[in-house]
Amino acid sequence: MSVIGLRATTAADEEYCFQLHKAAMGAYVTQIWGWDEDDQRVLHTRVFAPGRWQIITVDGADAGMLHVEHGPAEIYLGRIELHPDFQARGIGGGLIQELLRQARRQGRDLTLDVLAVNRRALALYRRLGLHEVGRHGENNIKIRMSSRPPRPDAG
Secondary structure, eight states, X not given: OOOEEEEEOOGXXXXXXXXXXXXXXXXXXXXXXXXXXXXXXXXXXXHOOTTTSEEEEETTEEEEEEEEEEOSSXXXXXXXXXXXXXXXXXXXXXXXXHHHHHHHHTTOEEEXXXXXXXXXXXXXXXXXXXXXXXXXXXGGOEEEEESSOOOOOOO
């Protein structure tokens, strides 16, 4: 059984995180907007947050990244990306299950956004018990999911 760990990112992890994003999400970005290397680097530099993001390790090797924000009413999973070599091994699901347990213990919801074209991730989130609660972004390209079921319409 593999040992899964987390460590805080440092400035030295910026290129790793960019290459990871390209490997894990590049096909989805290309499908929606097209992949422009220069634009993607600018966006990455703008959002990369050393110390706030975490590197996911598997048996000591860097395998992905995680960004979680803890708010008063919810835990927001801002980003989870695993290198394709580490996908479909239960790593991401295990980390999300731990976040779900933490949210339940603290009386909060776990929420996240997923690209509508990322069917694998969407299926995983549904298997883990998350529910679609809304869509947003240009052409509703992002799906907001929550551990709290959607409220029935009062209408």
